[in-house]
Amino acid sequence: MPFTPGMDFAGVVREVGSEVTDFAVGDRVFGATLITRGGSYAEYVTAPAAIVAHVPENIPLGIAAAVPLAALTAWEATFNAAQRDGRAGNRVLIQGGAGGTGTFAVQFAKQCGAYVIATSSAHNHDLLRKLGADEVVDYRGARFEDVVDPVDAVIDLVGGDVRCGRSPSFAKVACWSRSYHLRTPRLSARPSQVVMAFACLTLI
Numbered sequence: 001m002p003f004t005p006g007m008d009f010a011g012v013v014r015e016v017g018s019e020v021t022d023f024a025v026g027d028r029v030f031g032a033t034l035i036t037r038g039g040s041y042a043e044y045v046t047a048p049a050a051i052v053a054h055v056p057e058n059i060p061l062g063i064a065a066a067v068p069l070a071a072l073t074a075w076e077a078t079f080n081a082a083q084r085d086g087r088a089g090n091r092v093l094i095q096g097g098a099g100g101t102g103t104f105a106v107q108f109a110k111q112c113g114a115y116v117i118a119t120s121s122a123h124n125h126d127l128l129r130k131l132g133a134d135e136v137v138d139y140r141g142a143r144f145e146d147v148v149d150p151v152d153a154v155i156d157l158v159g160g161d162v163r164c165g166r167s168p169s170f171a172k173v174a175c176w177s178r179s180y181h182l183r184t185p186r187l188s189a190r191p192s193q194v195v196m197a198f199a200c201l202t203l204i
Protein backbone atom coordinates (compact mmCIF):
# COMPACT_ATOMS: atom_id res chain seq x y z
CA MET A 1 0.00 0.00 0.00
CA PRO A 2 1.36 3.51 -0.70
CA PHE A 3 1.95 5.70 2.36
CA THR A 4 -0.38 8.69 2.66
CA PRO A 5 1.37 11.60 4.41
CA GLY A 6 -0.20 14.27 6.62
CA MET A 7 -0.82 14.48 10.37
CA ASP A 8 -3.11 17.46 11.08
CA PHE A 9 -6.78 16.93 10.33
CA ALA A 10 -10.14 18.60 10.93
CA GLY A 11 -13.55 17.53 9.75
CA VAL A 12 -16.91 16.01 10.54
CA VAL A 13 -17.27 12.56 12.12
CA ARG A 14 -18.76 10.03 9.69
CA GLU A 15 -18.54 6.86 11.80
CA VAL A 16 -17.55 5.95 15.36
CA GLY A 17 -16.35 2.69 16.85
CA SER A 18 -18.64 0.66 19.09
CA GLU A 19 -16.80 1.70 22.28
CA VAL A 20 -16.55 5.41 21.50
CA THR A 21 -18.68 7.52 23.83
CA ASP A 22 -17.19 11.02 23.53
CA PHE A 23 -17.98 11.58 19.86
CA ALA A 24 -21.00 11.12 17.60
CA VAL A 25 -21.65 11.22 13.88
CA GLY A 26 -21.80 14.85 12.77
CA ASP A 27 -19.44 16.24 15.45
CA ARG A 28 -16.80 18.73 14.28
CA VAL A 29 -13.42 17.42 15.39
CA PHE A 30 -9.69 17.92 14.93
CA GLY A 31 -6.45 16.24 15.88
CA ALA A 32 -3.11 14.95 14.68
CA THR A 33 -2.46 11.38 13.62
CA LEU A 34 0.60 9.60 14.94
CA ILE A 35 3.84 10.58 13.20
CA THR A 36 4.44 7.02 11.99
CA ARG A 37 0.90 6.66 10.72
CA GLY A 38 0.21 9.85 8.77
CA GLY A 39 -2.79 9.63 6.47
CA SER A 40 -4.50 12.99 6.87
CA TYR A 41 -3.85 14.25 3.32
CA ALA A 42 -6.95 12.36 2.26
CA GLU A 43 -10.70 12.83 2.10
CA TYR A 44 -11.24 10.56 5.10
CA VAL A 45 -9.01 9.61 8.00
CA THR A 46 -9.38 7.15 10.87
CA ALA A 47 -8.02 8.05 14.30
CA PRO A 48 -8.25 6.71 17.85
CA ALA A 49 -10.79 8.71 19.87
CA ALA A 50 -8.05 9.49 22.41
CA ILE A 51 -6.26 11.82 19.97
CA VAL A 52 -9.40 13.60 18.74
CA ALA A 53 -10.99 16.74 20.22
CA HIS A 54 -14.07 18.79 19.48
CA VAL A 55 -13.52 21.97 17.47
CA PRO A 56 -14.83 25.04 19.34
CA GLU A 57 -18.00 26.39 17.68
CA ASN A 58 -16.46 29.70 16.66
CA ILE A 59 -13.50 28.15 14.83
CA PRO A 60 -13.87 27.22 11.12
CA LEU A 61 -12.58 23.74 10.25
CA GLY A 62 -10.00 25.16 7.84
CA ILE A 63 -8.38 27.12 10.65
CA ALA A 64 -8.73 24.30 13.15
CA ALA A 65 -6.76 22.03 10.82
CA ALA A 66 -3.74 24.32 11.17
CA VAL A 67 -3.67 24.07 14.95
CA PRO A 68 -2.92 20.58 16.30
CA LEU A 69 0.69 19.79 15.41
CA ALA A 70 2.02 23.32 15.76
CA ALA A 71 0.20 23.81 19.05
CA LEU A 72 1.13 20.37 20.43
CA THR A 73 4.77 20.98 19.55
CA ALA A 74 4.68 24.35 21.29
CA TRP A 75 2.82 22.87 24.26
CA GLU A 76 5.36 20.11 24.77
CA ALA A 77 8.33 22.46 24.61
CA THR A 78 6.81 25.35 26.49
CA PHE A 79 5.56 23.57 29.57
CA ASN A 80 8.94 21.90 29.95
CA ALA A 81 10.77 25.18 29.49
CA ALA A 82 8.52 27.67 31.20
CA GLN A 83 7.69 25.58 34.24
CA ARG A 84 11.12 24.15 34.85
CA ASP A 85 11.49 23.11 38.47
CA GLY A 86 7.88 24.11 39.00
CA ARG A 87 8.82 27.79 39.05
CA ALA A 88 6.86 30.55 37.44
CA GLY A 89 8.82 33.54 36.18
CA ASN A 90 11.47 31.65 34.25
CA ARG A 91 13.11 33.66 31.50
CA VAL A 92 12.38 31.86 28.25
CA LEU A 93 13.89 32.77 24.87
CA ILE A 94 11.77 31.67 21.90
CA GLN A 95 13.71 31.67 18.63
CA GLY A 96 11.36 32.10 15.66
CA GLY A 97 8.53 33.42 17.83
CA ALA A 98 6.42 34.70 14.94
CA GLY A 99 6.12 31.37 13.14
CA GLY A 100 3.31 28.82 13.27
CA THR A 101 4.77 27.07 16.30
CA GLY A 102 6.31 30.15 17.89
CA THR A 103 3.04 32.08 18.09
CA PHE A 104 1.62 29.29 20.23
CA ALA A 105 4.81 28.95 22.29
CA VAL A 106 4.82 32.66 23.15
CA GLN A 107 1.24 32.46 24.43
CA PHE A 108 1.72 29.20 26.34
CA ALA A 109 4.90 30.49 27.99
CA LYS A 110 3.12 33.66 29.03
CA GLN A 111 0.22 31.64 30.45
CA CYS A 112 2.81 29.74 32.54
CA GLY A 113 4.03 32.99 34.06
CA ALA A 114 7.33 33.05 32.18
CA TYR A 115 9.20 36.19 31.17
CA VAL A 116 9.12 35.77 27.39
CA ILE A 117 11.79 36.99 24.97
CA ALA A 118 11.07 36.26 21.30
CA THR A 119 13.10 36.72 18.12
CA SER A 120 11.50 37.63 14.78
CA SER A 121 11.70 40.12 11.94
CA ALA A 122 10.84 43.68 13.00
CA HIS A 123 7.52 43.65 11.16
CA ASN A 124 6.30 40.90 13.51
CA HIS A 125 7.18 42.68 16.75
CA ASP A 126 3.75 44.24 17.31
CA LEU A 127 2.17 40.82 16.84
CA LEU A 128 4.54 39.22 19.34
CA ARG A 129 3.86 41.92 21.91
CA LYS A 130 0.12 41.42 21.47
CA LEU A 131 0.63 37.70 22.05
CA GLY A 132 2.42 38.45 25.31
CA ALA A 133 6.15 38.73 24.60
CA ASP A 134 7.94 40.90 27.16
CA GLU A 135 10.94 41.52 24.91
CA VAL A 136 11.34 41.22 21.16
CA VAL A 137 14.58 40.99 19.20
CA ASP A 138 14.95 41.66 15.47
CA TYR A 139 17.25 38.82 14.43
CA ARG A 140 18.08 40.69 11.22
CA GLY A 141 19.34 43.75 13.14
CA ALA A 142 21.11 42.24 16.15
CA ARG A 143 22.59 38.99 17.35
CA PHE A 144 20.58 37.64 20.25
CA GLU A 145 23.84 36.79 22.02
CA ASP A 146 24.62 40.51 22.14
CA VAL A 147 21.29 41.87 23.34
CA VAL A 148 19.60 39.20 25.46
CA ASP A 149 20.49 38.72 29.11
CA PRO A 150 20.90 35.12 30.34
CA VAL A 151 17.79 32.99 30.29
CA ASP A 152 16.61 29.79 31.96
CA ALA A 153 15.46 28.00 28.83
CA VAL A 154 15.47 28.32 25.05
CA ILE A 155 12.84 27.06 22.63
CA ASP A 156 14.69 26.90 19.33
CA LEU A 157 12.36 26.90 16.33
CA VAL A 158 15.06 27.97 13.87
CA GLY A 159 18.10 25.73 14.24
CA GLY A 160 21.25 26.08 12.13
CA ASP A 161 23.60 28.80 13.32
CA VAL A 162 20.97 30.10 15.72
CA ARG A 163 21.19 26.91 17.71
CA CYS A 164 22.72 27.52 21.09
CA GLY A 165 26.06 25.82 21.44
CA ARG A 166 26.83 26.12 17.74
CA SER A 167 26.68 29.89 17.74
CA PRO A 168 30.12 31.57 17.71
CA SER A 169 28.92 33.95 20.42
CA PHE A 170 27.38 31.28 22.57
CA ALA A 171 29.97 31.79 25.31
CA LYS A 172 28.78 35.35 25.87
CA VAL A 173 25.52 34.14 27.30
CA ALA A 174 26.37 32.77 30.68
CA CYS A 175 23.64 30.41 31.74
CA TRP A 176 21.67 28.84 28.94
CA SER A 177 20.75 25.96 31.15
CA ARG A 178 18.42 24.07 28.88
CA SER A 179 17.33 24.29 25.30
CA TYR A 180 14.70 22.60 23.19
CA HIS A 181 15.37 22.01 19.52
CA LEU A 182 12.22 21.10 17.70
CA ARG A 183 13.52 19.54 14.55
CA THR A 184 12.58 16.19 16.04
CA PRO A 185 9.78 16.92 18.47
CA ARG A 186 8.52 14.51 21.07
CA LEU A 187 4.76 14.80 21.28
CA SER A 188 2.77 13.64 24.24
CA ALA A 189 0.09 16.27 24.86
CA ARG A 190 -3.43 15.38 23.73
CA PRO A 191 -5.38 17.69 21.42
CA SER A 192 -7.98 18.05 24.15
CA GLN A 193 -5.33 19.69 26.33
CA VAL A 194 -4.72 22.18 23.59
CA VAL A 195 -8.43 22.86 23.23
CA MET A 196 -8.58 23.88 26.87
CA ALA A 197 -5.88 26.47 26.31
CA PHE A 198 -7.16 27.32 22.86
CA ALA A 199 -10.29 29.03 24.12
CA CYS A 200 -8.38 31.76 25.89
CA LEU A 201 -5.58 32.29 23.41
CA THR A 202 -5.36 34.46 20.34
CA LEU A 203 -5.50 32.53 17.11
CA ILE A 204 -3.94 34.14 14.05
Ligand SMILES: NC(=O)c1ccc[n+]([C@@H]2O[C@H](COP(=O)([O-])OP(=O)(O)OC[C@H]3O[C@@H](n4cnc5c(N)ncnc54)[C@H](OP(=O)(O)O)[C@@H]3O)[C@@H](O)[C@H]2O)c1
Nearest residue numbers: 069070073096098099100101102119120121124139157182
Ligand atom coordinates in the same frame (compact mmCIF):
# COMPACT_ATOMS: atom_id res chain seq x y z
N1 LIG B 1 4.52 23.73 12.45
C1 LIG B 1 4.54 22.50 12.97
O1 LIG B 1 3.50 21.78 13.05
C2 LIG B 1 5.83 21.91 13.48
C3 LIG B 1 5.79 20.70 14.18
C4 LIG B 1 6.97 20.16 14.68
C5 LIG B 1 8.17 20.80 14.45
N2 LIG B 1 8.19 21.96 13.74
C6 LIG B 1 9.49 22.57 13.51
O2 LIG B 1 9.52 23.83 14.19
C7 LIG B 1 10.29 24.74 13.43
C8 LIG B 1 9.46 26.00 13.13
O3 LIG B 1 8.32 25.61 12.39
P1 LIG B 1 7.15 26.65 12.08
O4 LIG B 1 6.07 25.87 11.43
O5 LIG B 1 6.85 27.43 13.32
O6 LIG B 1 7.88 27.55 10.99
P2 LIG B 1 7.38 28.89 10.29
O7 LIG B 1 5.91 29.11 10.53
O8 LIG B 1 7.87 28.83 8.89
O9 LIG B 1 8.14 30.03 11.09
C9 LIG B 1 9.53 30.12 11.09
C10 LIG B 1 9.89 31.49 11.67
O10 LIG B 1 11.30 31.51 11.83
C11 LIG B 1 11.66 32.86 11.81
N3 LIG B 1 13.09 32.93 11.49
C12 LIG B 1 13.74 32.63 10.35
N4 LIG B 1 15.07 32.79 10.51
C13 LIG B 1 15.24 33.21 11.80
C14 LIG B 1 16.40 33.56 12.58
N5 LIG B 1 17.64 33.51 12.07
N6 LIG B 1 16.22 33.92 13.87
C15 LIG B 1 14.97 33.98 14.41
N7 LIG B 1 13.84 33.68 13.72
C16 LIG B 1 13.99 33.29 12.43
C17 LIG B 1 10.76 33.55 10.81
O11 LIG B 1 10.44 34.78 11.43
P3 LIG B 1 10.03 36.13 10.67
O12 LIG B 1 8.86 35.78 9.78
O13 LIG B 1 9.68 37.05 11.77
O14 LIG B 1 11.25 36.56 9.87
C18 LIG B 1 9.53 32.63 10.75
O15 LIG B 1 8.37 33.26 11.27
C19 LIG B 1 10.75 23.99 12.16
O16 LIG B 1 12.04 23.48 12.39
C20 LIG B 1 9.75 22.87 12.05
O17 LIG B 1 10.29 21.73 11.39
C21 LIG B 1 7.05 22.54 13.27
